Amino acid sequence: MKRYRALSLLLALGLTLGVSAAQGTAAQAYGLEVVESPFTDVQTGDYFYTPILWAVSDEVTNGTTLTTFSPASVCTQGQILTFLWRAADYPETTIANPFTHAGITEDQYYYTALLWAYEKDIVTDRTLDPGAPCSRSDVVLYLWRLAGSPAAPATQQFTDVPATAPYAQAVAWAVAEGVTNGTSPTTFSPTSICTRGQIVTFLYRHFVW
Numbered sequence: 590m591k592r593y594r595a596l597s598l599l600l601a602l603g604l605t606l607g608v609s610a611a612q613g614t615a616a617q618a619y620g621l622e623v624v625e626s627p628f629t630d631v632q633t634g635d636y637f638y639t640p641i642l643w644a645v646s647d648e649v650t651n652g653t654t655l656t657t658f659s660p661a662s663v664c665t666q667g668q669i670l671t672f673l674w675r676a677a678d679y680p681e682t683t684i685a686n687p688f689t690h691a692g693i694t695e696d697q698y699y700y701t702a703l704l705w706a707y708e709k710d711i712v713t714d715r716t717l718d719p720g721a722p723c724s725r726s727d728v729v730l731y732l733w734r735l736a737g738s739p740a741a742p743a744t745q746q747f748t749d750v751p752a753t754a755p756y757a758q759a760v761a762w763a764v765a766e767g768v769t770n771g772t773s774p775t776t777f778s779p780t781s782i783c784t785r786g787q788i789v790t791f792l793y794r795h796f797v798w
Contacts, residue, residue: 628658637786640793649675660786667699667719674702726756726779733759747777768794
């Protein structure tokens, strides 16, 4: 995955140097044919442009059709945990299914990802609904746990993130690491639902930046 991560960084230069120049440099460096976004709903000026190109090139996710990514569509729990699992290089898991939800079965695309997430303590809720939407607090909590639950700044700047919340340290860590920031100088909006474009941007900032 390293060459694709380096490729995505070169693509990021397109935001300031011009997309075609950055793509040409990347192609020359890695011998890859790099094209502009294949998605009609992902344009050069979008904040999620480079993260989506990275996510697709690294096989973290793909489009909802051959020509659309649906960046404004809600991201589900099954999707975010599958994205994380793929970004972590598809690790294997040997545990039995710990979940009680009837929809978590071996024939589902997210099955191995969810078992891996539970095994690694990224998720701890055995009643997890894979079809439920992923919130801002969910994604930073998952990334924080994946990173090993590192110590975070003690000062909490957001009035809507109680110090006793299970995601409080994750929020502080995510902001300190540049994974995301507040929705305002004093609010984080932890219960706001994330879109596909937002989720891949969080992952890109964590895995690539």
